[in-house]
Amino acid sequence: MVRLSMLASSSSKLSHATLVHRYPPSKLHSEEEMSDTVFSSDENEMNYKRENVTHKDDENLQCEEFEETPLYAAILTYLSYAILCLFGWLRDFLRNSNIEKKRGAVDPNAALGFVPLYQSYESFYTRNMYTRVRDIFNRPIASVPGAQFELTERISDDYNWTYRYTGKTINAINLGSYNYLGFAEKSGPCATDAINALKTYGVSSCNTRIELGTQRYHVELEQLLANFLHVESSIAFGMGFATNALNIPAVASKGDLILSDEMNHISLILGMRLSGASYQTFAHNDMKDLEAKLRAAIVHGHPRTQRPWKKIIIVVEGVYSMEGSICRLPELIALKKKYKAYLYMDEAHSVGAMGKNGRGIMDYFGIDANDVDILMGTFTKSFGSAGGYIAGKKSLIDHIRVNSHANTYASSMSAPVVQQIISSLQLLKRPEGQKRICQLADNTRYFRQKLVDMGFIVYGNKNSPVVPMLIYMPARVTRFNREMLRRGIAVVTVGFPATKLLDARVRFCISAAHTRQMLDTALMAIDEIGTDISLRYSTRHQSRRLREL
Known part of the structure; x- marks a missing residue:
């Protein structure tokens, strides 16, 4: 999987309908002009x-x-x-x-x-x-x-x-396992549903999603998840680590810049390295440092060619798994809007565990899910299952379905694994x-x-x-x-x-x-x-x- 992802062709880029260059070269001629058009006064x-x-x-x-x-x-x-x-x-x-x-x-x-x-x-x-x-x-x-x-x-x-x-x-x-909502159970409605799914569908279809691996329960999960997160669409994968490592190369490539929190998980770091994009780190949860790097990236462009970056993606986690801290999402959204960047948020440890409805950091802050361009999460922490997902606009998900190596080459998720997630999501809507x-x-x-x-x-x-x-x-x-x-x-x-x-x-x-x-x-x-x-x-x-x- 990793080897194949490193051989990604030029087709593994975001479609123009999803993430496009927001800074036309004709409008970025000099630092002085940039200061006049993008940067405001100190007060603003x-x-x-x-x-x-x-x-x-x-x-x-x-x-x-x-x-x-x-x-x-x-x-x-x-x-x-x-x-x-x-x-x-x-x-x-x-x-x-x-x-x-x-x-x-x-x-x-x-x-x-x-x-x-x-x-x-x-x-x-x-x-x-x-x-x-x-x-x-x-x-x-x-x-x-x-x-x-x-x-x-x-x-x-x-x-x-x-x-x-x-x-x-x-x-x-x-006190060591990721079992935030207590769905790691050997009995109960979720376990019963998973057993019934095993009896009905078997262990696996033994095929990839783009061939014969997509089954009814996969479609049901993705629709249910999109509704739960209040986004247009979503796509599920069989491995949480690979969801980051093999999908970041589908949304970033050479000529792009990724600004990554210094405490980000290794799966995010591996995805950045495999993507071919340039990447820089900013101090943990430090919005001043992030803003300084955004400004420098827009003013100076690529360090070798001085041409504008095709796009700039900010990558953060909802809850940082080793620090216990949460991202400063309201300020991140304000910055990404101000500087026309994109936001990729890993909610592996926050979806299900944060917010009054369990929808993660967006729910915790009461923020519209559409303000985050790319939502990532896993099913291992709060749902007692396995796998991960990417959620967002339909155009983004359609692009990932075609260009993600995690979707193209990996076997589809097992029926009982999917059913465990479906039952958990349905249970979250109940008392x-x-x-x-x-x-x-x-x-x-x-x-x-x-x-x-x-x-x-x-x-x-x-x-x-x-x-x-x-x-x-x-x-x-x-x-x-x-x-x-x-x-x-x-x-x-x-x-x-x-x-x-x-x-x-x-x-x-x-x-x-x-x-x-x-x-x-x-x-x-x-x-x-x-x-x-x-x-x-x-x-x-x-x-x-x-x-x-």
């Missing part, structure tokens, strides 16, 4: 914030928190990595000199004649840092990833290079679905506020179901993960290189299926472990024990 430059951002929007935008890393935590974190590197290099030297006989940090497969997978520092990091704590990552499960689930118990006899399974399972509260949306919002605010009140550093928006709590030091990341599991709570911890060196964290994902008792159990464990290993770093909030709140 900021009007978009006053005119397009309401008081309610201001409240939604300002309820985010990103506390700076305490100096002592930064020093200890750098020191931790320095010590790990120092001892790693020393042990590598001793092993290479045949002085050290323990081979725990050496890949046992290397002796079997396998070609090394890593080179240089990657290999060093894997041997001396990652493998030491590999047991806290990629844990297999043995049940549906609901609010509680079964983890498969495993042990290692060769320092985490390989594992063997004991046949036992560990029952744990699940039960609205109850799930409200329950998720209540759980999110309760859990996040308790962490803040206990003195932990928590990133993101108070309404985001992604709740990152900063841990910083690698040894404490490992200890926190293992201690939480020992208390029957499964969490996802993330560190370098998935985050910056100083930003190691635990990422809690809150679900509507979590009961207040489950959240209190988790908070009690976090309180105990946070005290034992000193995780209360916040200087903005007083450190208090849970029993004091």
Whole structure:
């Protein structure tokens, strides 16, 4: 799939009916002329914030928190990595000199004649840092990833290079899975409908959508989704990652400029690279930096030819999966209208989870869906299924149907997978679905506020179901993960290189299926472990024990 997408022909461009060049070359002769025709006075430059951002929007935008890393935590974190590197290099030297006989940090497969997978520092990091704590990552499960689930118990006899399974399972509260609305269930109306679809249609049509793969249920899903999002049309794909990676090349190509938030997901970054378009990053959620780059792009054009860009596309996420923050959508829309750019928004973590009707960030801010040119989302987070979608104007979707490699070469979505999404969407329109949306919002605010009140550093928006709590030091990341599991709570911890060196964290994902008792159990464990290993770093909030709140 990826190889084919890199061989895209010149036909893989947006049709003129969809995204066309909005700056005719004849009208962009000089920077002075540009300043006269496009840029307004300093007073008018900021009007978009006053005119397009309401008081309610201001409240939604300002309820985010990103506390700076305490100096002592930064020093200890750098020191931790320095010590790990120092001892790693020393042990590598001793092993290479045949002085050290323990081979725990050496890949046992290397002796079997396998070609090394890593080179240089990657290999060093894997041997001396990652493998030491590999047991806290990629844990297999043995049940549906609901609010509680079964983890498969495993042990290692060769320092985490390989594992063997004991046949036992560990029952744990699940605070790591994307199950925002609680549709990851093995029973209930959605599961029943999916089973019936399997019996009726089988597993798959084993064909692509443009040949014989399009079935009635695919059409029903796309129509239902378009109605749910209040857009003209939509198209569904079998893989969420590929929805970004293989569709951005269908809407951007050589001669285009993509302005990407620096915290965007790797699937978006891969799509930009495959598209052949030029791309630049702007500071996370920094509208001043974005506006400066928009102005520079319009004034100066392509850096080599100085010709105007064919089009400029701003790429953002609705909810950022690692930061827990939300995009500043009202200001983004105002900027894209002011500078005649296009907006591509990834709602993988926000559709279903944000807004009073679950329609994502547009619903959260009360914004017309037609103000966003390209809407992307996935079905894995809120709908308990698989796949992704692109939604927008009919002309855009018609173009993608023909030019997207994700639609042209990939097998169509399986019937039970599609039916799970259809049933979930239909349920959201009913009182039960609205109850799930409200329950998720209540759980999110309760859990996040308790962490803040206990003195932990928590990133993101108070309404985001992604709740990152900063841990910083690698040894404490490992200890926190293992201690939480020992208390029957499964969490996802993330560190370098998935985050910056100083930003190691635990990422809690809150679900509507979590009961207040489950959240209190988790908070009690976090309180105990946070005290034992000193995780209360916040200087903005007083450190208090849970029993004091």
